[in-house]
Amino acid sequence: MSQNQEIRCTLSVLVDNEPGVLARVIGLFSGRGYNIESLTVAEIDTKVSISRISIVTCGTPMVIEQIKAQLRRLVPVHDVDDLSDNSVHVERELALVKIVNTGSNRIEALRIAQSFRAHTVDSTLDSFVFEITGTSSKLAAFINLMKAIGDVEIARSGVCAMSRGKISKLKQRDDML
Amino acid sequence: MEGNTETNLTMSGADAILRVLEEQGVEVIFGYPGGAILPIYDSLFKSNSIKHILVRHEQAAVHAAEGYARSTGKVGVVLVTSGPGATNAVTGLTDALMDSVPIVCLSGQVPTHLIGNDAFQEADTTGITRPCTKHNYLVKESEKLCSTLHEAFHVARSGRPGPVVVDLPKDIQLSECIYISRQDRHGRRYKPIINPDKSKIIEVAKLLVNAKKPIIYGGGGIINSGPEASNLLRELVDLVEIPTTLTLMGLGALPHDNKFFLGMLGMHGTYEANLSMYNCDVMLNIGARFDDRITGNLKEFSPNSKKIHIDIDPSSINKSVPVDIPIISDAGSALKELIYELKKLKFKDSENRIGVWLTQIDEWRSKKCLDFNQTGKIIKPQYAIKRLFEKTKNIETFITTEVGQHQMWAAQYYGFSKPNRWMTSGGLGTMGYGLPSAMGVQIAHPEKLVIDISGEASFLMNMQELSTLKQYKLPVKVFIINNQWMGMVRQWQQLIHGGRYSESYTDSLPDFKSLAESFGLEGLRAENVDQLDDVIDQMMASKSAVLCDIQVAKEENCFPMIPSGAAHYDMLLGPEDKQNKKVSKDGLALV
Numbered sequence A: 001m002s003q004n005q006e007i008r009c010t011l012s013v014l015v016d017n018e019p020g021v022l023a024r025v026i027g028l029f030s031g032r033g034y035n036i037e038s039l040t041v042a043e044i045d046t047k048v049s050i051s052r053i054s055i056v057t058c059g060t061p062m063v064i065e066q067i068k069a070q071l072r073r074l075v076p077v078h079d080v081d082d083l084s085d086n087s088v089h090v091e092r093e094l095a096l097v098k099i100v101n102t103g104s105n106r107i108e109a110l111r112i113a114q115s116f117r118a119h120t121v122d123s124t125l126d127s128f129v130f131e132i133t134g135t136s137s138k139l140a141a142f143i144n145l146m147k148a149i150g151d152v153e154i155a156r157s158g159v160c161a162m163s164r165g166k167i168s169k170l171k172q173r174d175d176m177l
Numbered sequence B: 001m002e003g004n005t006e007t008n009l010t011m012s013g014a015d016a017i018l019r020v021l022e023e024q025g026v027e028v029i030f031g032y033p034g035g036a037i038l039p040i041y042d043s044l045f046k047s048n049s050i051k052h053i054l055v056r057h058e059q060a061a062v063h064a065a066e067g068y069a070r071s072t073g074k075v076g077v078v079l080v081t082s083g084p085g086a087t088n089a090v091t092g093l094t095d096a097l098m099d100s101v102p103i104v105c106l107s108g109q110v111p112t113h114l115i116g117n118d119a120f121q122e123a124d125t126t127g128i129t130r131p132c133t134k135h136n137y138l139v140k141e142s143e144k145l146c147s148t149l150h151e152a153f154h155v156a157r158s159g160r161p162g163p164v165v166v167d168l169p170k171d172i173q174l175s176e177c178i179y180i181s182r183q184d185r186h187g188r189r190y191k192p193i194i195n196p197d198k199s200k201i202i203e204v205a206k207l208l209v210n211a212k213k214p215i216i217y218g219g220g221g222i223i224n225s226g227p228e229a230s231n232l233l234r235e236l237v238d239l240v241e242i243p244t245t246l247t248l249m250g251l252g253a254l255p256h257d258n259k260f261f262l263g264m265l266g267m268h269g270t271y272e273a274n275l276s277m278y279n280c281d282v283m284l285n286i287g288a289r290f291d292d293r294i295t296g297n298l299k300e301f302s303p304n305s306k307k308i309h310i311d312i313d314p315s316s317i318n319k320s321v322p323v324d325i326p327i328i329s330d331a332g333s334a335l336k337e338l339i340y341e342l343k344k345l346k347f348k349d350s351e352n353r354i355g356v357w358l359t360q361i362d363e364w365r366s367k368k369c370l371d372f373n374q375t376g377k378i379i380k381p382q383y384a385i386k387r388l389f390e391k392t393k394n395i396e397t398f399i400t401t402e403v404g405q406h407q408m409w410a411a412q413y414y415g416f417s418k419p420n421r422w423m424t425s426g427g428l429g430t431m432g433y434g435l436p437s438a439m440g441v442q443i444a445h446p447e448k449l450v451i452d453i454s455g456e457a458s459f460l461m462n463m464q465e466l467s468t469l470k471q472y473k474l475p476v477k478v479f480i481i482n483n484q485w486m487g488m489v490r491q492w493q494q495l496i497h498g499g500r501y502s503e504s505y506t507d508s509l510p511d512f513k514s515l516a517e518s519f520g521l522e523g524l525r526a527e528n529v530d531q532l533d534d535v536i537d538q539m540m541a542s543k544s545a546v547l548c549d550i551q552v553a554k555e556e557n558c559f560p561m562i563p564s565g566a567a568h569y570d571m572l573l574g575p576e577d578k579q580n581k582k583v584s585k586d587g588l589a590l591v
């Protein structure tokens, strides 16, 4: 692969859930001119206040290495895992898709939703809200179809990701304490 | 958390803060009071273990702390109030971040219940300083106060050092809090790698002794590692006899008169250093970061060398220059291992190993790229610094600088034999750094000769600190290379902007001698070359702070120079050199 070619990369970052930590991560990306395609964050261990941030970014291999090194340099960052490193990982995203339409398009919307295994989480006489999970590209395909048959409003969660197989090394908390 | 050994030692937040400072070995802090930090000032009033130096501007407090830190290796501590106190400190913090200086800056903040209300003198200090600190904290609970402060010191001094801000709301300073000692602090995060991968060191040792055209390129990481690292560098150079160059930040890591020292490299580095970098086959970078002042045009940077990079900061490695052997380590420990491995190897002396290379380098040296002619009565700036060096070289002298031509001339013509004797703003290039920095150095070394080599324009940026010098009887010498221009700006305008000297003349200068006298200090002036030595002698003999107005040739340029965007072989050696080489379009956009 060429050194100048941009690659897409998914990073999983374990951080202390403390004030300012997200600003630090985002500020690093904007301050150094890196891209953020998507970013999700939530606390995953309330006892020790650890959050996982999943970041989808792109850049040349050298830039991606820089991003990882810069992230690791932040004091509240405990671990940066490049999930694209060995590509054996799963990625999921959730979207809420509201569609407003009538008549046969309304039935078509339901049918498409079914084939995408989307759930109907709300309906009125002229609207549905579907919940769909899957890869980002599956979500995009679904949304595109919906747009063809009605007025659409979208909320997407951003990518959530983890490696397959064995438990990844969340270093012993004792070691961090 | 382990048990608290001193159970339930309660005190006010402000008292606890001072106690943390004491426990962390802090002897002096540089600060400026204000409403949001008054409880700490109150505690300071009652305690006498820590000396407080009242500066005249918060930027100067940070630079003074930097000077203190860089000349001692200790953490420099700053105390400022909220709002304007904190924002005034921002330039200093950025400077410390760029030059990896360990600083802990305590800032007052409005009480927690008012945060976010646009209260009087409220500023989002952690927000503002997030990108210009290594780390920062807002302490919102008094239970976290002591641990946070201990961690702040740990972060500031470990790994690649840097500035840390702890923002302290006034109610936290006034609250009752249980003291937590250094060893009992909560949290044990941030553990940078400091020891090198052994197998890589073995590889490096072999590469070095088998190289035909090796060079060692050392930087501020060696200085930051502590004086022992500089001793080890000298030992390494004496052992393998490899030509060595140092960055602006690394000066002093190898004695200037070492046979294998090539001088400084980079934009205003020596001909021999830059050409050796370009032509080498093995480059060992220890504690430097391939800064753009060093590399020039990246595409043409040392195209045929195998590069080894030892750095304590993994993000410095492969950032701009891809390297063959990356080694994450403290400079000192890597040097130690490397010497150990080298001693196991058999190799010939330099003459028989790399004789051709050394001859080639001697040829470059013979260009004598730093030569200048002191003719006539007008003092050449280079000559002024050379004389200053000659007269002070046999006593222990600490040099700080401002930013501009005088800074580069100081780097070129003042020889350093030891680390921690040279304090200059490298990464940020902050005019106004030198005077407050010298103040901090003098506080740390009261008996030593401390000189700020200054430019008349830079001096004006923090000259209020003359008052601080007076108050604390700090005998700092300010040696102003007065060319009546923002010389470095004028030089760029001359070489790159067709001689259109837009706003670079320093008009309406004060009479520096009377200025010094008005602060109760001594002022001296040298108008021609016959007065120069006398002025230096008088300056050195004085027990007071002295402001020397050294009136030099106005339009001297600083050479050698690699114009921005050019390659190492594209140096301008002197004024005659300029016509042939045009700055490229890309180069024009560079700074």
Ligand SMILES: Cc1ncc(C[n+]2csc(CCOP(=O)(O)OP(=O)(O)O)c2C)c(N)n1
Residues within 6 Å of the ligand: B402, B403, B404, B405, B406, B407, B429, B430, B431, B432, B454, B455, B456, B457, B458, B459, B481, B483, B485, B486, B487, B488, B489, B506
């Ligand atoms: C705070 C700040 N503002 C602007 C600059 C840009 N700058 C770099 S050198 C220089 C001129 C410095 O003039 P002087 O202190 O007289 O030094 P000289 O170059 O004449 O030796 C300026 C304006 C800077 N480095 N720092």
Ligand SMILES: [Mg+2]
Residues within 6 Å of the ligand: B404, B455, B456, B457, B481, B482, B483, B484, B485, B486, B487
């Ligand atoms: Mg000047």
